[in-house]
Amino acid sequence: MDNSLRTPDLTWEKVRSQVDHVIWPDGKRIILLAEGRLVNLSCSSLPSFVVSITAATQMPEKLRDGMTGYKDRNRRRFSLPTAARYMDKSQDSRRSSIASVCSTSSSYTGSSSDDDDVSPREKIQKNSKGFSDFCVRNINQHAFGRREIEIAEQEMPGIMALRSRAGDDKPLKGAKIVGCTHINAQTAVLIETLAELGAQVRWAACNIYSTQNEVAAALAEAGFPIFSWRGETEEDFWWCIDKCVNAENWQPNMILDDGGDATHLMLKKYPAMFKMIKGIVEESVTGVHRLYQLSKAGKLTVPAMNVNDSVTKTKFDNLYSCRESIIDSLKRSTDIMFGGKQVVLCGYGEVGKGCCQALKGLGCVVYITEIDPICALQACMDGFRVVKLNEVIRNVDIVVSATGNKNVVTREHMDKMKNGCVVCNMGHSNTEIDVALALIELFNAPHGRYKSDVYLLPKKMGMCLFRL
Amino acid sequence: MDNSLRTPDLTWEKVRSQVDHVIWPDGKRIILLAEGRLVNLSCSSLPSFVVSITAATQMPEKLRDGMTGYKDRNRRRFSLPTAARYMDKSQDSRRSSIASVCSTSSSYTGSSSDDDDVSPREKIQKNSKGFSDFCVRNINQHAFGRREIEIAEQEMPGIMALRSRAGDDKPLKGAKIVGCTHINAQTAVLIETLAELGAQVRWAACNIYSTQNEVAAALAEAGFPIFSWRGETEEDFWWCIDKCVNAENWQPNMILDDGGDATHLMLKKYPAMFKMIKGIVEESVTGVHRLYQLSKAGKLTVPAMNVNDSVTKTKFDNLYSCRESIIDSLKRSTDIMFGGKQVVLCGYGEVGKGCCQALKGLGCVVYITEIDPICALQACMDGFRVVKLNEVIRNVDIVVSATGNKNVVTREHMDKMKNGCVVCNMGHSNTEIDVALALIELFNAPHGRYKSDVYLLPKKMGMCLFRL
Amino acid sequence: MDNSLRTPDLTWEKVRSQVDHVIWPDGKRIILLAEGRLVNLSCSSLPSFVVSITAATQMPEKLRDGMTGYKDRNRRRFSLPTAARYMDKSQDSRRSSIASVCSTSSSYTGSSSDDDDVSPREKIQKNSKGFSDFCVRNINQHAFGRREIEIAEQEMPGIMALRSRAGDDKPLKGAKIVGCTHINAQTAVLIETLAELGAQVRWAACNIYSTQNEVAAALAEAGFPIFSWRGETEEDFWWCIDKCVNAENWQPNMILDDGGDATHLMLKKYPAMFKMIKGIVEESVTGVHRLYQLSKAGKLTVPAMNVNDSVTKTKFDNLYSCRESIIDSLKRSTDIMFGGKQVVLCGYGEVGKGCCQALKGLGCVVYITEIDPICALQACMDGFRVVKLNEVIRNVDIVVSATGNKNVVTREHMDKMKNGCVVCNMGHSNTEIDVALALIELFNAPHGRYKSDVYLLPKKMGMCLFRL
Amino acid sequence: MDNSLRTPDLTWEKVRSQVDHVIWPDGKRIILLAEGRLVNLSCSSLPSFVVSITAATQMPEKLRDGMTGYKDRNRRRFSLPTAARYMDKSQDSRRSSIASVCSTSSSYTGSSSDDDDVSPREKIQKNSKGFSDFCVRNINQHAFGRREIEIAEQEMPGIMALRSRAGDDKPLKGAKIVGCTHINAQTAVLIETLAELGAQVRWAACNIYSTQNEVAAALAEAGFPIFSWRGETEEDFWWCIDKCVNAENWQPNMILDDGGDATHLMLKKYPAMFKMIKGIVEESVTGVHRLYQLSKAGKLTVPAMNVNDSVTKTKFDNLYSCRESIIDSLKRSTDIMFGGKQVVLCGYGEVGKGCCQALKGLGCVVYITEIDPICALQACMDGFRVVKLNEVIRNVDIVVSATGNKNVVTREHMDKMKNGCVVCNMGHSNTEIDVALALIELFNAPHGRYKSDVYLLPKKMGMCLFRL
DSSP: OOTTTSSTTSEEEEEETTEEEEEOTTSOEEEEEGGGSBGGGOOTTSGGGOOOSTTOOOSOGGGSOTTTHHHHHHHHHHSOGGGGGGSOHHHHHHHHHHHHHIIIIIOSSOTHHHHOSOOGGGOOOOOTTSOOOOBOSOGGGHHHHHHHHHHHHHTOHHHHHHHHHHTTTOTTTTOEEEEEEOOSHHHHHHHHHHHHTTOEEEEEESSSSOOOHHHHHHHHHTTOOEEOOTTOOHHHHHHHHHHHHSBTTBOOOEEEESSSHHHHHHHHHOHHHHHTOOEEEEOSHHHHHHHHHHHHTTOOOSOEEEOTTSHHIIIIIIIIIHHHHHHHHHHHHHOOOOTTOEEEEEOOSHHHHHHHHHHHHTTOEEEEEOOSHHHHHHHHHTTOEEOOHHHHTTTOSEEEEOSSOSSSSOHHHHHHSOTTOEEEEOOOOOOHHHHHHHHHHHHHOOTTSSOSSEEEOOHHHHHHHHHO | OOTTTSSTTSEEEEEETTEEEEEOTTSOEEEEEGGGSBGGGOOTTSGGGOOOSTTOOOSOGGGSOTTTHHHHHHHHHHSOGGGGGGSOHHHHHHHHHHHHHHHHHTOSSOOHHHHOSOOGGGOOOOOTTSOOOOBOSOGGGHHHHHHHHHHHHHTOHHHHHHHHHHTTTOTTTTOEEEEEEOOSHHHHHHHHHHHHTTOEEEEEESSSSOOOHHHHHHHHHTTOOEEOOTTOOHHHHHHHHHHHHSBTTBOOOEEEESSSHHHHHHHHHOHHHHHTOOEEEEOSHHHHHHHHHHHHTTOOOSOEEEOTTSHHIIIIIIIIIHHHHHHHHHHHHHOOOOTTOEEEEEOOSHHHHHHHHHHHHTTOEEEEEOSSHHHHHHHHHTTOEEOOHHHHTTTOSEEEEOSSOSSSSOHHHHHHSOTTOEEEEOOOOOOHHHHHHHHHHHHHOOTTSSOSSEEEOOHHHHHHHHHO | OOTTTSSTTSEEEEEETTEEEEEOTTSOEEEEEGGGSBGGGOOTTSGGGOSOSTTOOOSOGGGSOTTTHHHHHHHHHHSOGGGGGGSOHHHHHHHHHHHHHHHHHTOSSOTHHHHOSOOGGGOOOOOTTSOOOOBOSOGGGHHHHHHHHHHHHHTOHHHHHHHHHHTTTOTTTTOEEEEEEOOSHHHHHHHHHHHHTTOEEEEEESSSSOOOHHHHHHHHHTTOOEEOOTTOOHHHHHHHHHHHHSBTTBOOOEEEESSSHHHHHHHHHOHHHHHTOOEEEEOSHHHHHHHHHHHHTTOOOSOEEEOTTSHHIIIIIIIIIHHHHHHHHHHHHHOOOOTTOEEEEEOOSHHHHHHHHHHHHTTOEEEEEOOSHHHHHHHHHTTOEEOOHHHHTTTOSEEEEOSSOSSSSOHHHHHHSOTTOEEEEOOOOOOHHHHHHHHHHHHHOOTTSSOSSEEEOOHHHHHHHHHO | OOTTTSSTTSEEEEEETTEEEEEOTTSOEEEEEGGGSBGGGOOTTSGGGOOOSTTOOOSOGGGSOTTTHHHHHHHHHHSOGGGGGGSOHHHHHHHHHHHHHHHHHTOSSOTHHHHOSOOGGGOOOOOTTSOOOOBOSOGGGHHHHHHHHHHHHHTOHHHHHHHHHHTTTOTTTTOEEEEEEOOSHHHHHHHHHHHHTTOEEEEEESSSSOOOHHHHHHHHHTTOOEEOOTTOOHHHHHHHHHHHHSBTTBOOOEEEESSSHHHHHHHHHOHHHHHTOOEEEEOSHHHHHHHHHHHHTTOOOSOEEEOTTSHHIIIIIIIIIHHHHHHHHHHHHHOOOOTTOEEEEEOOSHHHHHHHHHHHHTTOEEEEEOOSHHHHHHHHHTTOEEOOHHHHTTTOSEEEEOSSOSSSSOHHHHHHSOTTOEEEEOOOOOOHHHHHHHHHHHHHOOTTSSOSSEEEOOHHHHHHHHHO
16 A cells, blocks of 8 residues: 555545545545555455456556555565565555455355354365365355356356357367466356366466455356465465466366466476466456566467457457446445536546546546547547646546556645545456457467467457357 | 627628627637527528527627617517617618628529619519519529428428328318518428418518528419518518508408517507407517516407427427537538537526537537526536636637526627637527417317417327327 | 236246346246335445335336235325234235345345344343433444445535534424434434434334344434334334334424325324424325325325425436436346446336436437327437337346336236346435425424425525525 | 439439439439538538548449449549540539539539639639639639638647747748649648648649639639639549649649549659659548559659558547538538437448447437447447348438448338438548648658658657647
């Protein structure tokens, strides 16, 4: 957290899961969502909960770990579990406190079991068929998780079509996939689709907070080796990934990664195993960035697909998903009414455009800050006033950051905000079907089609997607 | 015209028909549409040209006759032609100059004949069947006028339905109607519908500028006694109405009025004839106001229908018609691009709401000024910033007045406007079908149903309209 | 519940609180929100939860108690508690089951105490100051409830302004108010405002499901005599109201009612006390309807304010609140994505207009059904296709009913819906500030200003509201 | 014209300039704008008149020259004037008839002189300073043209900024430019800017219909050698370009082309002169296509800038300009009311997106046809129903083609349209400032920076544009 916000003059008060009031000495309160992380995490009890904390690199840096910062965070993330001593104490305790808040208050069904102090690693659990190669919070929550998965299936017609059309071909027969993503209902649909296409999988979370415990339980109940729960420690986190990579009778040949942690761990700890990999699919900005660095450094010895930049992500996820998320997450976390609210939106890229549409549709007065002249001109032509943040900061009710830059909203701005101003950060989400297609492509590619480099999803696969 | 704009320090330059540049000593130009009258009059060459100059009482008074003002204007309008000495010289000459500009430049087809100095009253014209009971600019323009009427028919499904459904019943058989409205293609459709329903009519213009000469010619060619041309003098104006009221073998029994002039003239000059009237239909704010005054004073000896306040006018004309007019008239008169323009709209009633929708739809940044708290709150909840005019006047590109009040946009405001700012006034338009239904109702009402008072269109007639 | 849905061929599955899947023999599922009650009740864990179940009379009747229907429900509501035998068994058990679902799953903070079988009436609870004149689920939940109230205060600037401006005058000094409304955070703000204005209050819930237990606890902790919890029985319901009406040293002189139950009980059971009342304020359609009936029957011996029909409710609540609610409630209950969804909205009144704006703003294709010709024409001019429900029922993803009529969406329609179609009903919400102003007006009115009749909020009070 | 529309069973009736009624044997009329050319040409009397007839290659081919088609048209365009015999008689006469319609009816100011049969080539005209190196319709119309230019300047802040900032540097000093574009007020602003930057120019029209005669007169009056009038013959057309290329004491060193005709003529007829050219700037799709062909064939011996594909054109012109044009042109040509109209828009590219925004903003019900899956999905997510043309053709009021393909709207479709259906084609417009920057860049580029090839505007120039 930004040191300038973690000062003795400011009081922090958690009012709901992921909603903090930061209280100024004069009583003014700023409502800070998810401590500046992606705001679409804000509601913890529903499937939309978990989206890409990993990729939450868009937040004003000063609002996050003042000391560590963006690069450091990545460095930390990529450090191996032995680096646990690295974590400073205060952060550790904050994490735990969040985790405990989450565990006590936010799970949908009877969350009492979340409360217990026993780490899942110390529990012995079996599913109803006696299978025990997993580690989740509470296997008994599986029924509720299954319902969430079924609901998610109805909203994912693309991947369900892939399942029904390609199910007979088993194009992933023989694929052994190490997966490392957020574990929510949508991911579960992906995982079960991969299995239906013939793959074997082992799966861990790419983030210590983002697992939907009930969904993880449902996957375990269905016989998938899942290692993940909400509120893992840093050490748990790496332990879980390790359990996916390294298991008896298991030589993985593919990696499906979101953030690059599984790739990193295997590369560092199991280099021999890494060489056997047929391909990597990576769906986050951060992870893709990492892959390009590896490639430049000549250390990437396998082909990788950059799913993050496929057209269905940039043109759809960013725009249309965020159009939905901004409303949903602000509503769930603050119960604010939008009509007549003044909102400043920092950044008019695809994410910003989507947010603006939604906010305008509900009667907000929207201002834009933008440094790119093309995007600024678009904002202007779309009927939004393009301003500097300082011009409007005293009057706005909501500040949304969607720039992808650091230091957009600073302590200095927050000092000027009015009482009750909501500060949040908008992010992006995933496109599982691209991931599945990329896996199929990489897995079935004739030897030599892809060198050890990073690729975009081939065009024909993109078209394939739309024909589903 | 507002005296404060008609000062030696300001230069006036007419750039198109009804578009003036008012030039400040420093070179700044304000683009003033229709000299502050309703802007949807701005384009003279097309059917949408003529809408309610009569009712153009919404304009900031200072922009109009500084001396005379709202009430005076009405007084003048209602004074009989003998009052010609009343008109001050400068105004008279301005009128002529506009008329001449109109006549030379704005008519669609070969308008050369408009130029001739011969007053229509001095010409002898006959239509192709030898009929000569009319007075229009040039009977030879009838073919183009007929095409305009046919185009208008396609956009008036309601009245065309009335024509086809009620045509056989001839519900207006025996009705002898004196009509006094703007004479444009839409009115022509109304006139011909009344005739198809069985009525006899004589028709004059309710405004000296608003006649579409070609349409008047087409009506004359079709055998209607029309007395109207663009650029009438004040004396011509009353002469034309008199020709409609007072003719051989003609005892009118109904009045269809827009502004109250025909009613006024008949009441004052032919009181005996007035008593024979079965009913009056009035479609303007001004005229209705006048009728209520007559009614209060006990001078209204016949029933009258207030068409102006029927739900189909207030809820539809004002909102939806103005939504179309604002764009159309600003485009035709200024060729301005809307995207990104800053617009301040004074007044968020039905007219203002309609304008806002259209402007927002084309990417304008819209500000609202509003004194009514309910409307102001609506503007706010609809996502518009509610401001005081002074706050934004220096920055806006377009100022639209839609308040119905006086002195909304003053010289003081204009001094602060930036170069090239467009100033216009939005108005309202007509609903001919209500007029037709009201006529039928009044004409066929059993004796005694309506006293000598002002009525709203009966509900069942309103329903009838929607069943067409 | 509609008997035709409660047949052996259909399976019901509760997937979340207030979200049911109704499963057809062929596996098709219709997602039915709140069993056809107002959908903005759908999310139980947040302040927006509770809105007017009382008024939930707009739902297609066939989807509700097939046998009892609209009038019966009211009759039952107005029957005294002694009529407990009236309730048929099946309904009773359904209620309990819902109540228990609510109690186990939906409360935000540690809801375990909701589970206990002990009725609040049998518990002995005291707040931290030893005060015990209340009956709530669990006084210990007050801290969370207080936070919810504080959040609500930030979104209620009008009533907070009233508090700060009129707080010194104590215009309600001496008022003794019996309140009977939904008990949620917003109501709590109202209650505490009344107290700040000088009033004494006793408060009960107007609905057996709608109480936010934490908020009730917070009010009790603050020393208010609150008698209300989620999951009351019918007998509890009347007991609670009775506790508010009839207490030691308590002669109420005002009633603030939502649905008319407190009014009804006092009139029937304590007629002498009823005559001492200075005025009634009623905020629901049902309650107002009842008051008019009493007035006609000559039984209303005190003046009453019809808050339901004040302009700030019909023009704002219905339109703007529902614009927010439709999105929020559908999101929370179904996690559906709106972009590209086909939605049919039955009814284009204020509620329908608001819903359409929101849905269109998020990229839905919206169809309208409407029987009123003016509203239908408005829908058309606003760019929505006006259809008959049967034309589109096979293709739509969401069916929203906002008509106020019965039998809008029938079993026959549901048979044609596609798998996963969401069926919901949209309602309306409250305007507490009008209530407060009406109370002040009635309480301070000089003797004789108001007869024993039903009034609308006086105009000057309406203006007063906007000057806050 | 499409042969299937030019059959004896169909009657053609011209109702306004560029508006035809095509009448079926049963009386049904289809309103065909600009005979299927770009509809933003439709109103001939105003500055917005002229946009890119040259590029009007997007129209359903069957609606145009059935025999010749797209490629043929280009071939014809590039054939030298000697190929006049190529033109088939019927087409020639059609052209003349249009030209004559234009000349008689559409010019704004006293257009009588357009009527005269004397070709401008046979007239001797001088401007007020005795300059006679030009050929326009009527030099006396210059005053009105100047006003149009001044109005245009106010709407072109970018190029005016370039004028004021770079005016002193004269970056085009020594440039001798042959220009060949539509000649309207906007182009005039460009031409005068080039002169202020130091260039000498000679200019011809790139289209025989598109010249605004008054603007050409104003340029001639200002001393520019302009060779252009509305209604040129094919021979006139090439004569005019030749007059620009080949003059005494004139060795041009740059070409500014729109369609490639000037380039073509110089290359073929004056190859030696062509080699002296420093660079070509081309702003149309057609011309750019031609340049790439020349480049591939090794015949392009000079560098060329492809202005057509600069981001400011594709992202702005296509989207935002068409958003304005669609409304403006339909209004001016048909006076249609948009609210409630059903519109099918073929193609959801940038042009289609812009049109949709505008139409939706005015209350149309919009359907989309689209063959590209990404664009179709976008239309869907934006809330438009994606259909096949045949599904809706019987119900729609307006058909807009914005696909860039051939045979989109066919006779078969037109047979199914309802009476009064409007058929139009949407196009694109220009970005003069890019043209000016490209000229500066090419003219000042150090020797060798650009090879003989086609380039996009360099990025730094793009940025330069936004800093203006």
